[in-house]
Amino acid sequence: MAQHNSYFDGKVQSVGFARNGRKQTVGVIEPGEFHFGTDAAERMTVVCGELVIRIDGQSEWKHYPAGTAFEVPAKGGFDIKAAVATAYWCEFL
Amino acid sequence: MAQHNSYFDGKVQSVGFARNGRKQTVGVIEPGEFHFGTDAAERMTVVCGELVIRIDGQSEWKHYPAGTAFEVPAKGGFDIKAAVATAYWCEFL
Numbered sequence: 001m002a003q004h005n006s007y008f009d010g011k012v013q014s015v016g017f018a019r020n021g022r023k024q025t026v027g028v029i030e031p032g033e034f035h036f037g038t039d040a041a042e043r044m045t046v047v048c049g050e051l052v053i054r055i056d057g058q059s060e061w062k063h064y065p066a067g068t069a070f071e072v073p074a075k076g077g078f079d080i081k082a083a084v085a086t087a088y089w090c091e092f093l
Numbered sequence: 094m095a096q097h098n099s100y101f102d103g104k105v106q107s108v109g110f111a112r113n114g115r116k117q118t119v120g121v122i123e124p125g126e127f128h129f130g131t132d133a134a135e136r137m138t139v140v141c142g143e144l145v146i147r148i149d150g151q152s153e154w155k156h157y158p159a160g161t162a163f164e165v166p167a168k169g170g171f172d173i174k175a176a177v178a179t180a181y182w183c184e185f186l
Contacts, residue, residue, distance in 0.1 A: 002106045002121040002178070004097045013095045013108045017121045017178045019142065026119040026140060026180040028095040028110045047119060047140055047182050049112065085095070085110045087119040087182060089140050 008034055014090070023092040029082045037077040041093040045069040049086025054079040101127055107183070116185040122175045130170040134186040138162040142179025147172040 003016045005025070012034060014027025023040075029051065044051075050065040056077040064070055071093070072078050096109045098118070105127060107120025116133075122144065137144075143158045149170040157163055164186070165171050 001103055002123055004099070004106060004108075006097070010094055013097060015097075015106045015108060015119075015121045017123070017180070019178045024141065024180065026108075026121060026182075028108045028119060030095055030110070045140075047138075048117065085112045087110070087117065089119075089180060 007036075008032070025090045027088055027090070029080060029086045029088065031082050031084060033082075034080045035077060036080065038072050038074055041072060041074040041076075043069055043071045043091045043093055045089045045091075047087040047089055049082065049084050051086055051088070052081040052083075100129075101125070118183045120181055120183070122173060122179045122181065124175050124177060126175075127173045128170060129173065131165050131167055134165060134167040134169075136162055136164045136184045136186055138182045138184075140180040140182055142175065142177050144179055144181070145174040145176075 005014045011030040011032050014025040016025040046064050046066050048066045052061050052063050054061045098107045104123040104125050107118040109118045139157050139159050141159045145154050145156050147154045
């Protein structure tokens with residue numbers, strides 16, 4: 001069953017689900033800067049809005065507009081900057 | 094601020110937000126058949142999975158796979174059949 005998740009005082013919220021045994025979420029990131037850790041590797045697709053991302057261990061911030069995606073290694077993490085409210089789809093790989 | 098919504102005993106859940114004064118949601122539809130009414134007109138984009146849709150007042154069911162979208166008139170409604178858990182992005186127009 002779909003499950004609601006809330007992080008950072010509700011500034012990041014998602015709904016998790018599964019298909020074919022694979023976990024996924026869709027969610028919203030309100031404007032701000034956040035850090036997420038990963039257990040499994042994941043692919044984040046920007047549905048609308050845009051994100052600026054720095055993968056842990058890298059120095060470069062990269063820009064991901066709506067329709068683009070990035071992947072994050074397992075047991076890693078990433079910094080997110082959102083200038084506008086942004087919706088995303090996250091697949092655990 | 095992003096806001097969680099739950100319908101049909103949690104089988105449909107979404108997170109609502111706004112950008113540039115326009116309301117939007119991203120959400121999940123678990124397998125099943127549901128009817129939604131519309132106040133404002135809306136555009137529904139299938140992020141992953143697939144939906145079969147019948148707009149109120151029409152007889153035909155239409156198939157919308159991931160990456161496609163349909164629009165629903167204001168003060169209307171639509172029936173949804175989801176065979177698999179499906180994520181969507183809804184823009185109020």
